[in-house]
Amino acid sequence: MERIQLDITKAAQFLSEGAVKAYEPQVKAAQEALENGSCPGNDFLGWLHLPSSITPQFLDEVQAVANTLRQKCEVIVVAGIGGSYLGARAVIEALGNSFAWLVGDKTNPTIVFAGNNIGEDYLFELSEYLKDKRFGVINISKSGTTTETALAFRLLKKQCEEQRGKADAKDVIVAITDAKRGAARAAADKEGYKTFVIPDNVGGRFSVLTPVGLLPIACAGFDIKALVNGAADMEKATAPSVPFAENIAAQYAAVRNALYTEKGKKIEIMVNYQPKLHFIAEWWKQLYGESEGKEHKGIFPASCDFTTDLHSMGQWIQEGERSIFETVISVEQPAKKLLFPSDDENLDGLNFLAGKRVDEVNKMAELGTLLAHVDGGVPNIRIIVPELNEYYIGQLIYFFEIGCGISGNVLGVNPFNQPGVEAYKKNMFALLDKPGYEAESKAIKERLK
Numbered sequence: 204m205e206r207i208q209l210d211i212t213k214a215a216q217f218l219s220e221g222a223v224k225a226y227e228p229q230v231k232a233a234q235e236a237l238e239n240g241s242c243p244g245n246d247f248l249g250w251l252h253l254p255s256s257i258t259p260q261f262l263d264e265v266q267a268v269a270n271t272l273r274q275k276c277e278v279i280v281v282a283g284i285g286g287s288y289l290g291a292r293a294v295i296e297a298l299g300n301s302f303a304w305l306v307g308d309k310t311n312p313t314i315v316f317a318g319n320n321i322g323e324d325y326l327f328e329l330s331e332y333l334k335d336k337r338f339g340v341i342n343i344s345k346s347g348t349t350t351e352t353a354l355a356f357r358l359l360k361k362q363c364e365e366q367r368g369k370a371d372a373k374d375v376i377v378a379i380t381d382a383k384r385g386a387a388r389a390a391a392d393k394e395g396y397k398t399f400v401i402p403d404n405v406g407g408r409f410s411v412l413t414p415v416g417l418l419p420i421a422c423a424g425f426d427i428k429a430l431v432n433g434a435a436d437m438e439k440a441t442a443p444s445v446p447f448a449e450n451i452a453a454q455y456a457a458v459r460n461a462l463y464t465e466k467g468k469k470i471e472i473m474v475n476y477q478p479k480l481h482f483i484a485e486w487w488k489q490l491y492g493e494s495e496g497k498e499h500k501g502i503f504p505a506s507c508d509f510t511t512d513l514h515s516m517g518q519w520i521q522e523g524e525r526s527i528f529e530t531v532i533s534v535e536q537p538a539k540k541l542l543f544p545s546d547d548e549n550l551d552g553l554n555f556l557a558g559k560r561v562d563e564v565n566k567m568a569e570l571g572t573l574l575a576h577v578d579g580g581v582p583n584i585r586i587i588v589p590e591l592n593e594y595y596i597g598q599l600i601y602f603f604e605i606g607c608g609i610s611g612n613v614l615g616v617n618p619f620n621q622p623g624v625e626a627y628k629k630n631m632f633a634l635l636d637k638p639g640y641e642a643e644s645k646a647i648k649e650r651l652k
């Protein structure tokens with residue numbers, strides 16, 4: 204099997220000679236600090252050697268639960284938000300049919316997501332859709348107390364029990380949560396749901412290779428063993444003993460820190476040329492945003508789907524403020540083959556493309572964009588993925604995780620906490636008069652007078 208590759212040449216050319224290599228000592232120190240647990244947030248390093256420590260028996264257990272859900276449900280609702288949602292959705296969408304919910308696939312259940320917003324219309328419409336469906340629920344929350352997820356789960360549990368009866372519902376509701384704490388744990392223990400534990404030392408945004416991601420991905424019909432294998436191979440390929448010149452995660456961490464610190468490139472745009480990768484970028488945004496955006500520092504992680512967004516954001520990227528760089532996920536081989544047809548009338552003037560694969564056009568768009576954006580002053584990092592399958596997505600996941608751990612340490616923040624997320628929650632609870640928030644409620648209402 205091949206490995207995903209990294210090309211930083213079109214980013215390094217924006218930096219002074221040797222600038223990326225100059226980060227080698229810092230990157231090495233960061234990686235050693237992760238390895239020996241001496242970095243900030245060292246109680247959240249459970250993801251570091253997770254891929255290589257997952258046993259086949261454990262994957263069999265996850266698969267067995269997935270098989271039960273697959274057999275008993277035509278729809279599976281995955282309830283979760285942030286790290287308890289994005290990884291599963293990213294992998295399922297990257298590997299699945301773009302029209303999965305329309306094609307009437309009888310071999311796999313339809314996977315839908317909830318608990319990631321508080322949209323009343325969304326929840327109402329979901330409930331309507333589920334009315335005549337044999338559905339199950341995977342309730343995912345590390346803390347077990349996240350409002351968005353808890354709210355959706357209460358609605359889904361009620362509907363599931365009403366439609367299937369309490370006894371049957373119990374067999375199609377699975378909780379993935381903390382070993383002891385939280386409302387999700389309490390409900391699971393009381394009702395006797397099958398549960399998986401999210402290890403204490405694996406933060407939400409690093410949890411896709413725990414049952415948080417693995418169970419939904421297996422439910423969707425994808426090969427979780429290959430996914431974990433890919434991640435484990437990348438764990439080896441980016442180990443601290445691997446020299447900097449060969450360690451793509453170390454290089455990624457170095458070049459993005461160099462662009463940020465030395466050239467003021469404050470925004471990284473994750474770009475894809477395959478719409479299926481949209482949610483990989485969403486997952487990546489949480490990973491890097493929550494990890495690095497603190498102490499008034501950190502690259503802002505943004506994303507674009509090309510060529511779609513070249514027709515909306517392309518102008519800004521080409522000629523707007525020069526504070527950005529791009530990281531392109533470039534997939535070498537599409538899974539399907541579609542040739543562009545010839546047309547006798549050639550009214551659209553596109554016969555020069557006749558007989559070519561659609562991907563050839565996409566690749567020239569990619570290359571043309573790369574050259575144009577580099578000419579326009581946008582440094583470009585390329586991540587080359589041979590094809591979209593479980594194995595390479597597994598590699599990509601671990602590459603981004605370890606790159607993030609190193610990069611955050613080089614930046615000098617604790618990449619494993621997210622204290623800033625609490626501010627909105629505190630205000631929301633105060634505004635909703637949540638018991639225990641009386642003083643905050645009074646204070647916030649004063650402000651609004």
Ligand SMILES: O=P(O)(O)OC[C@H]1O[C@](O)(CO)[C@@H](O)[C@@H]1O
Nearest residue numbers: 285286287344345346349407624
């Ligand atoms: O799994 P939980 O505890 O519901 O949290 C979901 C997400 O919410 C956050 O805690 C932010 O509030 C994220 O870090 C996390 O991934």
